[in-house]
Amino acid sequence: MPPRTKRRTSIADVAKLAEVSVGTVSNVLNRPDRVSPATRERVESAIAELSFVRNGSARQLRAGTITTAGAIVLDIANPFFTDVARGIEDRLDEAGYTLMLASSDEDPEREARYLRLFEEHGVQGVMVVPSGPEIEHLLTLRERGLRIVLLDRPSPDPSVSSVAVDDRAGAAAAARHLLDLGHEHLAFLNGPHTIRQCADRSAGLRDALSEAGLDVDEALEEITITALNADGGQAGTEQILAMDARPTATMCVNDLTALGALRTLRAAEVPVPSGMAVVGYDDVTFAGELATPLTSVRQPMHRLGHRAADLLLAESEAPEQVVFQPELVVRESTTGTG
Amino acid sequence: MPPRTKRRTSIADVAKLAEVSVGTVSNVLNRPDRVSPATRERVESAIAELSFVRNGSARQLRAGTITTAGAIVLDIANPFFTDVARGIEDRLDEAGYTLMLASSDEDPEREARYLRLFEEHGVQGVMVVPSGPEIEHLLTLRERGLRIVLLDRPSPDPSVSSVAVDDRAGAAAAARHLLDLGHEHLAFLNGPHTIRQCADRSAGLRDALSEAGLDVDEALEEITITALNADGGQAGTEQILAMDARPTATMCVNDLTALGALRTLRAAEVPVPSGMAVVGYDDVTFAGELATPLTSVRQPMHRLGHRAADLLLAESEAPEQVVFQPELVVRESTTGTG
């Protein structure tokens, strides 16, 4: 990329044209009330004539302050993070801030690189979905004055702010819904427990089963799938269908997985929900639009992002751990007549 | 938000600790080959010890160059733009650039505000999906040295680069597919022609019909829907079902609309495709996962973004108008046995 050739017009050019000092131009820009209406107008028309735009780097360098925040999510193409990002953007927008956004693809090195870039650019703070369990690197960032907010992850360190959704409660609510409908033998298509969300959702499910007085080992068939998408759902469902004592309901770690499950059940001519009830997680846009509308656990993604930005912008330095409660959305995949 | 209090450690601190001049530290940072291994190592360990991070504002101020680009899309929560953004990010990442991202919500004022913010931050250029037909404001930006790339919109001005998808060809391909299958009476659930994509897709459809020697007025029922989503699709489809001479195929302006159409057909017990073939547009992730997998026109969204970033980063100042060809993905909603 070639360097920008044209020199940007500076505050000095404006000052010369308006026949005032640079300090006065700066005052017009930042404290218009301190300058007399006559000169102010002269300066303003000079600004307009030169179509002057102030140089944010110089401004930031001297004033130290900046109106940019960074966010690092796992993958912006994932609808969950998309909605979170939109929530962040909306809140920052209210405050006149701009957002620098990046996807880490769960690669800690990529995450670190973006963090450094953001820090160099002088962001006020970063909202980050950590790629790994470690958050040491974030603590050192904070020591250098950046504000840190953990996204979609309760903070292991009470001094760091975080916003998350209670996955354990969400999974428990879904399980209770199935128990209420009379299901006593559940399958759970889940990812590996190294992923926090997967571990938490498993725990929530087990909570609900024990609460109901069931023997968890008997009542729950947890099947670990590697791909948390439709193909993973299909593979897992095929396993379930091959079982001798087939569960009567399947819970899925997310809606894409549920999509694969529904597809497989349809192919096997197992009616939903009478032959097998299905529950998803996330409540993505199309969940309600499927052939069999999907019961799912809705996460307040937009609010998650909004609140994260809120914490970042907060006057107070006091850390805060926000946990949202998810909401079960009941549809025909559990209560229908199919 | 309270100001950052701690003074960041500067290149001078590093220089003092390493007992060299600031110029040398700068050389270690930017042209390590020009400094002797001994001093380089001394400087590097001083950097590590102080955990020094260079101040991007000062760097940018002096060097004039910066590795940030901006992008403004209509709505980052829309899967189409999400994938485009991801393509942009991936390309920028290769070049070590960071992305500032914003959604304009089709509000020209919001767009203008973000453009100004980006310019103040000194971005090298912006990729923008214009909110309105006017691009005057972008031309003035370019005069001030920013690079401009239009997204998802062929440029009306040959001096401005752009990347777009050929909507007319995409719609024509879909129509030809339906004609090949023997359909001679089509419905088109489309948005208002003030939206460029809608107008282009309508034109493409008409192209294909005329080519096939059909009387367009007879063969095409274009129904204007206001909401380009599932509800709009439902309302439109109900209109179609109420027609005396019912078309045998329905083309939809996007996949969400098609989703609504499928839902309505199912409720009316019209088999797809034997009673009514359905085609969508965009080929979003779930299009292939529906009860009746949806034939759709795939847009190369990721490549769109990737290429846009490419143009922005290009050495050459020569403007380029890139038009991608969409690809028809045939599935059971047109060729199935249902």
Place this chain on the structure above:
DNA sequence: CGCGCGCGATGAATCGTTTCAACGTTACCA
């Protein structure tokens, strides 16, 4: 008439980096 006050405007210092002309060493060759 003189003094002090307050309002506006001034301009130099400052932020932290990059860049570059200049300088001191060392090495090499005539």
Place this chain on the structure above:
DNA sequence: TGGTAACGTTGAAACGATTCATCGCGCGCG
């Protein structure tokens, strides 16, 4: 041995804004 080329390092200027001590001026008051 003297001259020069190459190399590594230095130190100060420059980027463009903000900030603040200072100054000039007009006005009111004693």
